[in-house]
Amino acid sequence: MVAKKLVFLSLLFMTSILYSNENYCFSYSEEKISTDKISKLLDLRSKALKHCLVCDTESCSLKDWNAVNKTNDLFCKSLFCRPVKKKVKSNKPLSSKNQGFGKTSVLFTYSIDKEGKIKKVRLIEAKGEMELKQAQFFLESSLGRLRYEPIVIEGKPYSLDNLKGNTSWCIPKSLLENTCSDS
Secondary structure, eight states, X not given: OHHHHHHHHXXXXXXXXXXSSTTXXXXXXTOOOOGGGHHXXXXXXXXXXXXXXXXXXXXXXXXXXXXXXXXXXXXXXXXXSSOSEEOSSOSSOOOOTTSOOEEEEEEEEEEEOTTSBEEEEEEEEEEESSOHHHHHHHXXXXXXXXXXXXXXETTEEEEEEEEEEEEEEEEXXXXXXXXXXXX
């Protein structure tokens, strides 16, 4: 029963709003780059590094694009903001125990480290059924399952910092419910 609930929660997690706001990098967790396309991704990244990123000696950030350059913004996010893998099991269990049932939406910041793992998750705002601490734990547990292709420039790995995300999830009160009730 618990395993079914965890799988159900995993499937319901992260209905994110990718690219609806040009400041958000986080993408829907099921949207990942297939293994056979990683070499193409790496080729495109190498050609677009200076166009998309601002880097110092250890880390990079996505360039800020204005509304006129939305195409550039979307292009850069498609290269650097999509995971290549989703771990089946998380180090932290996704449990609904002691968590608010219903919908929760969050705004957060994060980084992708030199190994392609999400780190430095900082919850900015949580709206809905979960308390802030619960939402932070749930968010970190879920994001910890994603892996990104590391950024490598001239053989040296870089982190990708100052990223923003916006996502929401729904934890139904029972496995028999497909949606969250508003009550």
